Amino acid sequence: MIGTLRRASAVVALSALGLLTHGTGVAAPTCEWPDESALEAILPVATDHGSHASGVVVAPDRVLTAAHALNGGQQYFVRIAGGFRKARLLMKSAAHDLAVLEVETGAITPLPISVEEPLASQTVWAVGFPRAQGKTTSSGVFQRNRHGALHTSAPIDSGQSGGGLLSCEHGHYELMGMLRGYGAYLSGDRYVKLQNHSVAVAATTIHQFVSTFR
Numbered sequence: 001m002i003g004t005l006r007r008a009s010a011v012v013a014l015s016a017l018g019l020l021t022h023g024t025g026v027a028a029p030t031c032e033w034p035d036e037s038a039l040e041a042i043l044p045v046a047t048d049h050g051s052h053a054s055g056v057v058v059a060p061d062r063v064l065t066a067a068h069a070l071n072g073g074q075q076y077f078v079r080i081a082g083g084f085r086k087a088r089l090l091m092k093s094a095a096h097d098l099a100v101l102e103v104e105t106g107a108i109t110p111l112p113i114s115v116e117e118p119l120a121s122q123t124v125w126a127v128g129f130p131r132a133q134g135k136t137t138s139s140g141v142f143q144r145n146r147h148g149a150l151h152t153s154a155p156i157d158s159g160q161s162g163g164g165l166l167s168c169e170h171g172h173y174e175l176m177g178m179l180r181g182y183g184a185y186l187s188g189d190r191y192v193k194l195q196n197h198s199v200a201v202a203a204t205t206i207h208q209f210v211s212t213f214r
Contacts, residue, residue, distance in 0.1 A: 031168035034125050034137060038173035041111040042127045042135060042164050043080060045087075045101070047073025054128035054163030055101065056175060057108045064206065065162035066180050067092050067099040078103045091212075097180050097201060098209045114167055114174040114203040118142040118150060126154035126198050128163025128179055136160070140196065142167075142176075148205045150177045156198040157182065165200040177202050 045055040045065045053069030055078060063078050070076060070092065077084040078101060087103035118124075122142040130136050140154030150165060160179050167176035177200030 030171055031123065031173075033139075034127065034166050034168070034173050037109050038111060038166060039127060039135065039137065040108055042129075043078050043108075044084075044129045044132070045069060045162055046077045046079070046084060046132075048075040048077075049073040052129070052132035052159050053161045054159065054179070056162070056164045056178065057105050057110050058100075058113060058175065058206075059110050061102055061105050062090070062110075063087065063101045063103055063105065064178055065099050065101060066178065067094050067097045068180075069161050070099055076101055078105075080105060080108070091209075093209055096205055096209050098178065098206060100210070111164060111166075112172075112174045113206055114176050115207070116167075116169075116174075117204075118145065118167065118176055118202075122167060124152050124154055124176060125166040125168075126152070126156045126160065126163065126179055126200075127166060128156060128160030130157035130159045132159055140198070145202060148202045149180075150200040150202050152198050152200070153196045154198050155182070155196050165198070175203060175206070176200070178206060 041057040043055050045053045049072040051069050055063040055065035058064045076087045078087050085103050087101035090100045090102050092099040125139050127137045138154045140152045143151045163179040164175050165177040166173050179200050181199050
């Protein structure tokens with residue numbers, strides 16, 4: 001009963017923004033690698049300030065991205081069907097590092113946001129556009145949840161902030177979290193990037209964020 005209530009409340013929270021919690025496409029038979037329907041929901045994001053990041057289509061004409069990637073920008077763009085389209089900022093939270101852009105997404109199938117808690121050593125895929133280049137997908141495993149920050153062994157690079165951390169169950173791919181950065185450690189006076197460590201905003205935080213939208 002508790003699990004049912006939690007799932008129902010998550011659906012209600014998302015309804016304010018029109019987000020989907022159930023896939024509408026044909027499911028892949030296995031969870032070996034994200035299918036094309038899931039991957040096409042991850043898009044490049046840019047600003048007039050010169051920033052390049054990634055974003056996830058989470059509802060028709062709604063793209064979730066990292067708030068820090070939009071800092072300093074006055075105009076925002078999402079690349080769809082080979083060209084950048086101007087987007088409108090709907091909501092932004094620096095505290096959660098989340099933002100939602102409004103842009104025409106056409107026939108792209110939105111990626112459902114997970115309502116399940118990640119499991120230890122669960123397989124995950126990190127998808128985004130490193131350094132404003134082509135779409136990259138890497139795999140890893142979920143390691144731990146630190147106060148809403150999901151740590152995984154899936155490697156990412158600059159420019160993948162705002163991209164998707166995907167999970168899969170019975171061939172259905174969902175957004176487990178939104179990529180926000182890679183791990184690093186301090187060596188002397190500089191930070192050294194960890195090769196197999198990424199951090200994402202948890203789906204539970206995303207649900208809470210969009211529930212504030214009216």
